[in-house]
Amino acid sequence: MSSIILFEDIFVVDKLDPDGKKFDKVLPIYMFVNHAVTRIEARSQNCDMYMHLDVNTEIYPMHVGDKFTMALAHTLNLDGTPDTGYYTPGRKSLADKYEYVMHGKLYKITDDASGKGLKAELYVSYGGLLMLLRGEASHVSHFELDQRIFLLMRKL
Numbered sequence: 217m218s219s220i221i222l223f224e225d226i227f228v229v230d231k232l233d234p235d236g237k238k239f240d241k242v243l244p245i246y247m248f249v250n251h252a253v254t255r256i257e258a259r260s261q262n263c264d265m266y267m268h269l270d271v272n273t274e275i276y277p278m279h280v281g282d283k284f285t286m287a288l289a290h291t292l293n294l295d296g297t298p299d300t301g302y303y304t305p306g307r308k309s310l311a312d313k314y315e316y317v318m319h320g321k322l323y324k325i326t327d328d329a330s331g332k333g334l335k336a337e338l339y340v341s342y343g344g345l346l347m348l349l350r351g352e353a354s355h356v357s358h359f360e361l362d363q364r365i366f367l368l369m370r371k372l
Contacts, residue, residue, distance in 0.1 A: 220289050220290065220291055220293075220296050220310060221287050221289050221310075222365070223287065224285065224286070225262050225263050225265060226260060226261045226284070226285050226286075226372065227258040227259065227260050227261070227267060227283070227284055227286050228258060228259060228261065228281065229257070229258045229278055229279065229281060229284075230257050230258060230259055230280065231257040231280065232254050232255070232257075232278065232280060233254055233255050234257045234268075235255070252272070252273050252274040253270050253272055253273065253345060254270070254271055254278060255268055255269070255270050255271075256268070256271055258284075260286075260351070263351055263352065263355045264352070265349055265350065266348075266349075266350045266351060267286070267348065267349050267350070268346070268347065269286075269345075269347045269348075269367075270342075270345035270346050270347070271316070271345070272345070275316075276315065276316040276369070282371060283371070283372045284369050284370060284371045285369070285370050285372060286367065286368070287310075287314070288349075288359075288366070289365070289366045289368060290363070290365065291310075291366070292310045292317075293309060293310075294309060294310060299364075299366075310366075310368065313368075313370070314369060314370045315370045315371065316368070316369040316370075317366060317369075318342035318343070318345065318366070319342065319364065319366050319367075320341050320342035320343065320345075320364070320367065321340065321341055321363070321364055321365070322339070322340050322361060322362065322363045322364075323339055323341055323361070323362070324338075324361075325337070325338055325339070325359065325361055327353060333352060333353075335350060335353060336350070336351070336352070336353035337349070337350045338350075338356050340365055340367070342367060347367065
């Protein structure tokens with residue numbers, strides 16, 4: 217399973233919409249219902265990573281102080297085979313262990329050596345909902361540009 221999960225840590229929500237409300241209601245092209253989106257700012261407990269993440273809070277409410285585990289994986293298949301994108305009833309998957317799952321694409325990676333140690337930033341788009349993950353480069357060095365990534369979350 218460790219080869220499936222590329223990154224995992226426990227995060228605590230520090231702020232909601234730190235730069236003001238970006239999305240009041242979003243109308244995705246593929247749906248006809250409105251969704252409330254909140255940008256959370258969180259910090260991890262073990263790897264000292266910083267994250268901005270857009271979450272559909274209509275279906276997965278988040279509050280300041282919430283503690284959750286967040287994992288990034290290249291597939292949901294427990295055997296490590298590439299994900300086909302099709303739902304197979306009865307098939308166990310990594311998603312069964314989490315409450316909130318998104319699939320997206322890593323569109324930007326930056327490195328910064330100006331401070332203490334080499335820092336890196338990953339930018340992922342989950343159908344327009346964005347994630348920024350910043351921290352020690354060693355924690356994210358195995359990610360690649362244009363990589364397809366699943367984000368999985370579960371509150372603790």
